[in-house]
Amino acid sequence: MEASSSTHPSRSGLPSSGRPLRIAINTGGGDAPGLNAVIRSVVLSALNLGWEVYGIRRGYEGLFQKDGVMRLDPKSVQGITRLGGTILGTTNRGNPLEWPVTHPDGSVETVDRSGEIVDAFREHGLDALVAIGGDGSLRIASALHERGLPVIGVPKTIDNDLEATQFTFGFHTAVQTATDALDKLHSTAEAHGRVMVVEVMGRHTGWIGLYAGISGAADVILVPEVPYDIQKVVERIEKQYEDGKPNYSIVVVAEGASPADGSPVYQEVARPGANERYGGIADRLAREIQERAGHESRALVLGHLQRGGQPTAYDRLLALEFGAAAIDLIEDGSFGCMVALQPPHILAVPISEAVDRVKAVPVDGDVVRTARRLGISFGD
Numbered sequence: 001m002e003a004s005s006s007t008h009p010s011r012s013g014l015p016s017s018g019r020p021l022r023i024a025i026n027t028g029g030g031d032a033p034g035l036n037a038v039i040r041s042v043v044l045s046a047l048n049l050g051w052e053v054y055g056i057r058r059g060y061e062g063l064f065q066k067d068g069v070m071r072l073d074p075k076s077v078q079g080i081t082r083l084g085g086t087i088l089g090t091t092n093r094g095n096p097l098e099w100p101v102t103h104p105d106g107s108v109e110t111v112d113r114s115g116e117i118v119d120a121f122r123e124h125g126l127d128a129l130v131a132i133g134g135d136g137s138l139r140i141a142s143a144l145h146e147r148g149l150p151v152i153g154v155p156k157t158i159d160n161d162l163e164a165t166q167f168t169f170g171f172h173t174a175v176q177t178a179t180d181a182l183d184k185l186h187s188t189a190e191a192h193g194r195v196m197v198v199e200v201m202g203r204h205t206g207w208i209g210l211y212a213g214i215s216g217a218a219d220v221i222l223v224p225e226v227p228y229d230i231q232k233v234v235e236r237i238e239k240q241y242e243d244g245k246p247n248y249s250i251v252v253v254a255e256g257a258s259p260a261d262g263s264p265v266y267q268e269v270a271r272p273g274a275n276e277r278y279g280g281i282a283d284r285l286a287r288e289i290q291e292r293a294g295h296e297s298r299a300l301v302l303g304h305l306q307r308g309g310q311p312t313a314y315d316r317l318l319a320l321e322f323g324a325a326a327i328d329l330i331e332d333g334s335f336g337c338m339v340a341l342q343p344p345h346i347l348a349v350p351i352s353e354a355v356d357r358v359k360a361v362p363v364d365g366d367v368v369r370t371a372r373r374l375g376i377s378f379g380d
């Protein structure tokens with residue numbers, strides 16, 4: 001496999017004793033459809049080389065728990081390619097790099113516990129780790145690599161917000177789920193002549209909103225990359241009702257979107273070691289649209305539906321390719337790298353570089369242009 005950067009990673013960590021290589025896999029952060037396909041691909045590819053494979057349960061927690069590290073064989077991964085979730089469990093709470101410690105006076109300090117993870121990994125007799133995660137989990141993986149742990153990263157997230165890879169698995173499934181929901185909403189919106197405001201996930205980026213909004217024939221798509229003006233949104237909806245064809249409207253809003261003169265809506269602001277939680281923008285918009293335009297409006301938050309269910313064929317294939325490519329990287333000794341889709345290739349990219357930048361929707365890109373040509377408003 002080619003490395004996309006001139007910084008060639010260290011070749012270290014492989015046993016010289018002649019015993020089989022013992023690799024571990026874990027899944028960290030929010031789940032994404034396709035995680036199980038990666039696990040199956042890693043397990044079968046490694047077993048075919050005569051290696052041993054172990055699964056660490058719930059991110060890194062399993063390293064410290066009885067029965068938290070399980071041996072994986074072909075039976076453990078039978079039939080899991082089509083399943084959502086992860087057979088290993090995951091967590092997006094308790095970042096070991098910023099572990100919150102509360103002092104008696106109530107003040108909170110964060111400490112770095114990555115050294116304990118490296119020690120526990122070695123005590124389990126493991127040689128290399130395939131860490132499947134989003135930006136947060138990959139940042140942890142990168143820190144562990146800096147502390148001497150031979151790590152290979154596999155990027156996942158429904159948000160598709162990692163710069164180094166064109167797509168992450170899970171994204172297409174989330175888009176399909178959101179599109180299916182929009183398809184269903186058209187008939188009820190039309191029956192009542194209503195405005196339906198649909199909130200989709202994506203954190204700081206609007207990939208899911210953009211792709212599902214176009215595919216599901218929305219009239220308005222609001223994404224964090226294009227701050228909106230509520231008056232422009234209302235004008236687009238008014239135009240729809242004036243034309244009378246059809247006399248309803250579908251608005252897709254990414255959870256991280258915000259007005260040009262305001263801020264996003266949070267359920268929970270960021271705490272040490274945890275991400276902020278978005279949520280509530282659809283409610284706010286539906287109220288504003290009803291007040292300003294006078295059309296009955298309803299809000300729907302698709303939420304974790306977008307993370308569930310069977311991965312699409314595309315996501316399964318990408319996940320299986322990523323898993324096999326991770327084994328190539330271990331064979332090459334390309335530790336500290338993650339696999340990345342840069343069509344037509346799957347490349348090795350240093351994790352530290354890959355997690356550096358969020359991949360925002362290009363506001364002057366082809367997909368946004370297509371939407372504008374179709375008459376879709378971004379509220380700008």
Ligand code: F6P
Pocket residue numbers: 030092134157158159201202203255277278307
């Ligand atoms: O990063 C994936 C994601 O689903 C985001 O789109 C969303 O903001 C967040 O995770 C939700 O996290 P939680 O599962 O902690 O509610």
